[in-house]
Amino acid sequence: MLVAMTEQQQLFHLTSKYPLDELQKLKKQQSFFCPQCKEQLLLKAGQIKIPHFAHQKNSECDSLFSEGESAAHLLGKQQLFHHFSNLQLRTVLEPYLPQLQQRPDLLLTFKNRQYAVEFQCSPIAKPSFQQRTSGYLHANITPIWILHTPDKFKGTGILKVSINHTNTQFIQQYKKQKFLITYDVKSKTFYYISNLIHLHKLQYFAVVKKLPLSQQRFPLLVPEKISKSQFHLLLKNYRKYREYYIHPRLLLSKKGVNDQFFRSIYELRLTMTDLPIFLGIPVCNTHAFNQFCIEWQVGFFHFMDYHALTPKTMNERAIPYFFKWSKLELTDERKAAVEHYLAILRHLNIEQLGENITEEQLFNVLYDELVAFGC
Incomplete structure (x- = not known):
């Protein structure tokens, strides 16, 4: 304390x-x-x-x-306290809130509204995180969770990062832009991890930018949306990852013909080395599947082919049947991911797997869907 x-x-x-x-x-x-x-x-x-x-x-x-508490936690609280105090904000260090029986690291007042800042340097269980967050909200206090920057986030540009389930709790959203704010006490620097695109399990591509403490403002600055040139680079890296994923997937599968992914490839008369560019593309909520998106997207086309459907004739109400047919657990986020993928296919006017879609067409649609309109 x-x-x-x-x-x-x-x-x-x-x-x-x-x-x-x-x-x-x-x-x-x-x-x-x-x-x-x-x-x-x-x-x-x-x-x-x-x-x-x-x-x-x-x-x-x-x-x-x-x-x-760790030395980083104690030092981080001090640094943030001094900074926000210097911004002429009414800042209270470690206030005890008896009505909540909670003690936030900082309590700020800005335009007659209170904000509880929690600088999190150790893992916190999901029930505790939810209880503390709901407690603040119930008291009309806006919680702001800032994660202590892991070493793996200390970079800039487009990086492949691993975000475990504990840290995904701290992902924030502003105007459909999802991002993670972290703070490093040694360098007195904020690291913003934004434009998250899920790859496989806990792996993401992200745009990482840093902001010195001296340049931070309140309310906390939010990251800008990715530019078209950055998105081009991100998609290029994403396509490389797709190839990187497919090759060992082909070599290491032990299920043979019982592997649903390979069976779908075979039934659709596709080859692993020459898949259409619209198979294995980033869409909203694809993180809900845990696996790389090419698995369920190939399965989705297999489902449509098996039932003599196309993206144009596929009814959204049939999506739950796709999950049952594929033996995948249905969740709201997964359903939303499939709906978004279907919307992209329709936007591209794709009716069959042999459609000749250019890289530029795909880029423009994905940029509009994922960046321009937010995801």
Whole structure:
């Protein structure tokens, strides 16, 4: 913790303005107490971890959740507190909210609205994340979750990144633009991971940009939509990944003719080395399938061919039957992904697998669907 109550019943904030020698003297002269449980606290001011308060051993205070914090968490809270305070925002460090029994890292007030900033440096279980988020919203407080930047995100440009299930909780959305905000305490830099396009399992292509803390504003800046030139490069990398995925998929399959993907390829009279460019394309919500999109998109064409349908004659109400036929679990997100794929096929006027679609036609439709109108 970075906040304690003095004997004079005043809040004391452990910010970076206090030199270590001054804190060592203060430790001997002053007593500090927990603002929540009123128990006496220890002021820890050593050479390794940044100064912080801690409860006495065996304390049962609810605020113990904030102890055992990493140095990055303590330092990040200090840096963000100073920055937002310097922006002339009313910023409170570690306030206890008794009505919620929660203690956000920062509580900001902007245009008469409150924002709870949580700088997350450790994994948080989905139930806890949802409970804390819903608690803030119920109290009319807008939660802002900022993830501590993993080393794998410290780059710029179009990168292949891995986002685990815990970190997907922190993905935000603004005007249909989905992105992840992270902050690195060492470099005092925000990293924005945006324009996420799902590949396989936890893998995504993303545009990664960095923003120095000194240039951050409030409300937090949101990333710009990807340019056409960047999207060209992204699609080029995506096509390479498609080929990279197919080759080992062909070599390593142990199911043979029982492999649904290969059976669909065979029934559709396709070859693995010369697939139409509109098979295996990014669409909204394709992350819901976990597998690379070419698997279910080939299966979708197999379903239509088996039932003598085309993208034009395929009725959206038949989509649940595709899932049953393919033995895939039906979810709202998966259904939405198939609907979006069907809309793209219709936009391209595709009636059969042999349609001659150019790279430029595909690019223009995908850019409009995924970027210009948001996804």
